[in-house]
Amino acid sequence: MTVSTAIARLNAADQDFARHLDHLLSWESVSDDAVNQRVLDIINAVRERGDAALVEFTQRFDGVDAQSIDDLILNRDRLELALTRITPTQREALEKAANRVRIYHERQKQDSWQYTEADGTVLGQKVTPLDRAGLYVPGGKASYPSSVLMNAIPAKVAGVGEVVMVVPTPRGEVNELVLAAACIAGVDRVFTVGGAQAVAALAYGTESVPQVDKIVGPGNIYVATAKRHVFGQVGIDMIAGPSEILVVCDGQTDPDWIAMDLFSQAEHDEDAQAILVSPDAAFLDRVAASIDKLLPTMERAEIIEKSINGRGALIQVRDMQQAIEVANRIAPEHLELSVADPQAWLPQIRHAGAIFMGRHTSEALGDYCAGPNHVLPTSGTARFSSPLGVYDFQKRSSIIFCSEQGASELGHTASVLARGESLTAHARSAEYRILNEKGN
Structure with missing residues (x-):
């Protein structure tokens, strides 16, 4: 079996970088x-x-x-x-x-949880x-x-x-x-x-x-x-797209480690996406060499090859700050911060399904046994979605208990707003409970 890679090389300094990145990231989960x-x-x-x-x-x-x-x-x-x-x-x-x-x-x-206001009104949330x-x-x-x-x-x-x-x-x-x-x-x-x-x-x-x-x-x-x-x-839960990994590296991690981390997602299927971002051009070259060296040793080499060639990329950036900007733009399912001090960059990460901190934390650990959930938002949906969790299996019901005084006080406010919306029954329902007044 002969396998070879021609992984895309992008440079954030290029004038058409944004267009090329958008094309690389595009994926539609549309059924025919x-x-x-x-x-x-x-x-x-x-x-x-x-x-x-x-x-x-x-x-x-x-x-x-x-x-x-x-x-x-x-x-x-x-x-x-x-x-x-x-x-x-x-x-x-x-x-x-x-x-x-x-x-x-x-x-x-x-x-x-519940809390009680001064007039005896109780508000809260019931989790079921x-x-x-x-x-x-x-x-x-x-x-x-x-x-x-x-x-x-x-x-x-x-x-x-x-x-x-x-x-x-x-x-x-x-x-x-x-x-x-x-x-x-x-x-x-x-x-x-x-x-x-x-x-x-x-x-x-x-x-x-x-x-x-x-x-x-x-x-x-x-x-x-x-x-x-x-x-x-x-x-x-979600309509999940192909698996993704984005590695941000300062150039000091073993390139074989990084290549295998990219493979760990590419081996899922041909549409999976593996991207490396680094400010070190020479390091990108070393990782490319590791990819070519290690690919023939993989059991799922043909799948990895198609994934890497079709949707993979090595992206050169100006510095680590720009690397973080690119990461937030991609909003990956899995983000590896393979850098010397990942904690220093963590506050700047706004969009990612799961964040793997440091050189020794491979994404594979999260897939199996680290503890956090491996069901994660894909295809950029980490901008507004979260990993699967306990909260996905719980409902929240609002609790409202008005004391007589509380109902009277709130009734004035509700009446004004309801009449402003021309919803008279709403207004009168609230007004009936205003102390010393009758709704007519």
């Missing part, structure tokens, strides 16, 4: 008409025929010889069996990662977990037990009553690591269905699959399209 219509047909079939449609689609798309929905249900005993089928080393790694993820997310829990969450997990050989931990554990920490997992088993391939992760994370029910049909089942419910309040987890274009369509019926 055929995919869109197919997904709509699947959703409608599941809504109309429930379990029967799930069985039919699983036979057709996954090649599974299921005779009834019972063949697509895994109980808790089966998840516990998976723990015995993986190696002790794998189990230890899963349990250690799960524990770290749980400890981190425990700190995100939000509590209800979702009743039920649905977790989509890709299946088959290309499956990710780490994603099970990252999606299910925050839900459980939030206090979600039931976590329902759907995972396809193409051609009957069951990934024991995924099931073991589900067991450790506390997943309550598992259905071996996937694709748009699984999303539809979670959103609308069937005779066997319970309707959920929110669907989280990654999937292919059919899954992403289905999540778009059911949003509003249920909540969703």
Whole structure:
């Protein structure tokens, strides 16, 4: 196998840098008409025929010889069996990662609160977990037990009553690591269905699959399209784009380390994006040499090659200050600050899904076991979005209790504003509660 890279080289000093960068970053998660219509047909079939449609689609798309929905249900005993089928080393790694993820997310829990004003009026916020969450997990050989931990554990920490997992088993391939992760994370029910049909089942419910309040987890274009369509019926986490990494380096980190950090995201798929920004042109040359040297040693070399050649870049900047400006412009999913004093630059980072500080903190640690969530905003959405967390599985309700005096005082203000909006019933409703006055 012959692989070679021709990674793009950009310079922030060039007059057309902004245009080239915009072109490099552009990515559209748009389904074509055929995919869109197919997904709509699947959703409608599941809504109309429930379990029967799930069985039919699983036979057709996954090649599974299921005779009834019972063949697509895994109980808790089966998840516990998976723990015995993986190696002790794998189990230890899963349990250690799960524990770290749980400890981190425990700190995100939000509590209800109230305060009382001088006149006795009570205001506050009631925080309530979702009743039920649905977790989509890709299946088959290309499956990710780490994603099970990252999606299910925050839900459980939030206090979600039931976590329902759907995972396809193409051609009957069951990934024991995924099931073991589900067991450790506390997943309550598992259905071996996937694709748009699984999303539809979670959103609308069937005779066997319970309707959920929110669907989280990654999937292919059919899954992403289905999540778009059911949003509003249920909540969703996000429509995620390809994985991304942006490394900002001062030129003093081992170039082999940086090359492998870029590979760690490029190996996900051909559309993944790996970018290095540095003020040191000679260092960019050394990293380019490391890329060429190390690429032939990679198991997923062809995928990495296409990713690096298609969407990767080495960007030269004037100085570290400009490197930070470029990072904020890109708003990456993963940002590595591979510099001598990352803490000094942290206050200037405004847009990033996760920030990896220092030369020894590889993005891969965050993917598996550091503790923070690896479900992160992509495609520049870190400008307004956050990592998946406990807060995604909690709702907030406002609490308002007015004392007699408080209702009277607020009634004057509400009356003026309501009448200003020509909403007389609003005004009179408030005026009835004003002391010593009658609304007429």
